[in-house]
Amino acid sequence: MNLLYAGKTKDVYEGEGDTVVLKFKDDVTGTDGVFDPGANTVGLTIDGMGQSGLRMTTFFFEKMAEHGVATHFVSSNIEEATMTVKKATMFGNGLEVICRYRAVGSFYRRYGQYCEEGQTLDAFVEVTLKDDERNDPPISKDGLVMLGLLTAEEYDELEQMTKQISGIVKEELAKRQLELYDIKLEFGRDSEGALMLIDEISGGNMRAYGKDGYVEPLQLEKLMLA
Amino acid sequence: MNLLYAGKTKDVYEGEGDTVVLKFKDDVTGTDGVFDPGANTVGLTIDGMGQSGLRMTTFFFEKMAEHGVATHFVSSNIEEATMTVKKATMFGNGLEVICRYRAVGSFYRRYGQYCEEGQTLDAFVEVTLKDDERNDPPISKDGLVMLGLLTAEEYDELEQMTKQISGIVKEELAKRQLELYDIKLEFGRDSEGALMLIDEISGGNMRAYGKDGYVEPLQLEKLMLA
Numbered sequence: 419m420n421l422l423y424a425g426k427t428k429d430v431y432e433g434e435g436d437t438v439v440l441k442f443k444d445d446v447t448g449t450d451g452v453f454d455p456g457a458n459t460v461g462l463t464i465d466g467m468g469q470s471g472l473r474m475t476t477f478f479f480e481k482m483a484e485h486g487v488a489t490h491f492v493s494s495n496i497e498e499a500t501m502t503v504k505k506a507t508m509f510g511n512g513l514e515v516i517c518r519y520r521a522v523g524s525f526y527r528r529y530g531q532y533c534e535e536g537q538t539l540d541a542f543v544e545v546t547l548k549d550d551e552r553n554d555p556p557i558s559k560d561g562l563v564m565l566g567l568l569t570a571e572e573y574d575e576l577e578q579m580t581k582q583i584s585g586i587v588k589e590e591l592a593k594r595q596l597e598l599y600d601i602k603l604e605f606g607r608d609s610e611g612a613l614m615l616i617d618e619i620s621g622g623n624m625r626a627y628g629k630d631g632y633v634e635p636l637q638l639e640k641l642m643l644a
Numbered sequence: 645m646n647l648l649y650a651g652k653t654k655d656v657y658e659g660e661g662d663t664v665v666l667k668f669k670d671d672v673t674g675t676d677g678v679f680d681p682g683a684n685t686v687g688l689t690i691d692g693m694g695q696s697g698l699r700m701t702t703f704f705f706e707k708m709a710e711h712g713v714a715t716h717f718v719s720s721n722i723e724e725a726t727m728t729v730k731k732a733t734m735f736g737n738g739l740e741v742i743c744r745y746r747a748v749g750s751f752y753r754r755y756g757q758y759c760e761e762g763q764t765l766d767a768f769v770e771v772t773l774k775d776d777e778r779n780d781p782p783i784s785k786d787g788l789v790m791l792g793l794l795t796a797e798e799y800d801e802l803e804q805m806t807k808q809i810s811g812i813v814k815e816e817l818a819k820r821q822l823e824l825y826d827i828k829l830e831f832g833r834d835s836e837g838a839l840m841l842i843d844e845i846s847g848g849n850m851r852a853y854g855k856d857g858y859v860e861p862l863q864l865e866k867l868m869l870a
Binding site for chain 1 (some may be wrong): 736737753754755756757758759765766768769770773775777778781782783784785786787790791792793
């Protein structure tokens with residue numbers, strides 16, 4: 419297959435027709451060898467991580483289809499750790515859309531003056547620009563519109579979809595006595611320009627807590643798909 | 645007078661009745677001895693800076709009154725570099741509301757991926773929390789509402805007032821062939837809970853450019869009040 423782009427945790431290959439193929443790697447983001455879904459660098463490599471992330475992503479993308487949420491998902495090949503997806507156009511060089519149910523991570527680091535660590539948040543949505551060099555800066559709706567990355571109507575739709583998707587994930591976790599603290603999603607436009615969820619939904623882009631605290635991505639997949 | 649609070653560029657004293665007295669100091673914010681209105685530390689001391697800032701603030705607060713904009717201004721004593729103002733309650737420990745007409749400073753540092761340095765912006769409003777320890781983090785409307793700092797309606801009013809006030813300042817500068825690039829405002833609630841502009845409007849909290857480039861605060865006051 420023809421490599422189009424080598425990412426931090428996934429490589430992108432040319433697919434047939436209007437598709438591309440994502441190869442899930444065993445690399446995960448983190449800092450100094452410690453996993454951190456919000457980090458910008460590859461922190462460590464975990465055997466089986468790629469397949470595990472793909473199993474979770476397949477599970478959740480199929481759930482999204484059941485709920486009528488548009489995603490780029492076409493099919494998965496777990497053995498090869500590849501996922502065939504519809505081609506998407508990005509908003510600029512990519513946005514990350516975060517939905518928060520607890521004040522942890524960068525939210526707490528920024529707003530600790532006005533919140534307790536871990537306090538509940540009501541599906542708080544925020545957007546950051548994918549920009550390693552500038553440390554993924556947060557940006558407001560007005561900022562996104564002013565820079566021409568999306569329209570005000572698209573932002574509202576993005577926010578509504580983010581809350582719906584995150585709510586579905588939260589509910590699935592709750593069925594296994596797990597709590598979703600926050601989750602990071604990516605969106606693109608399909609060939610007709612309609613919004614769809616892209617990238618992945620796995621332990622690598624969410625924080626899940628159980629009765630013994632934070633649940634690592636591999637463990638999360640075992641608990642979710644048991 | 646009884647000192648209530650010693651700030652970076654102003655001290656606050658108890659006033660008569662429902663007022664406080666602000667003493668404008670000769671200290672200005674900056675980094676390594678270079679003036680920077682966006683900086684969080686006192687960078688240098690400039691003789692006459694306090695009186696100059698007060699003359700500008702008095703000029704602009706009187707302009708605001710002409711336009712029906714609510715401010716905390718009561719009266720000034722230029723010789724003593726003091727301004728008597730109405731008592732205000734803050735939003736939390738204070739917000740800074742920035743209005744931008746050009747992509748410079750922290751806007752360009754954050755969003756340089758999608759803008760040219762100095763490109764025009766359409767009165768872009770953003771809010772940061774006053775929090776030296778956390779480097780004055782930017783915060784969205786949703787974030788302000790979720791943390792209980794203000795209501796969605798108050799935010800909209802704050803944004804509208806910011807655009808009106810900044811537009812008045814921009815127009816006054818334009819009369820002297822100067823261009824306003826950005827300006828930082830502060831707001832509080834009066835004793836009835838109504839929004840009003842507080843703090844100051846001077847060269848110390850805006851970036852003004854003339855035909856020879858950036859205009860320093862003292863020079864700006866000379867050009868404006870000549």
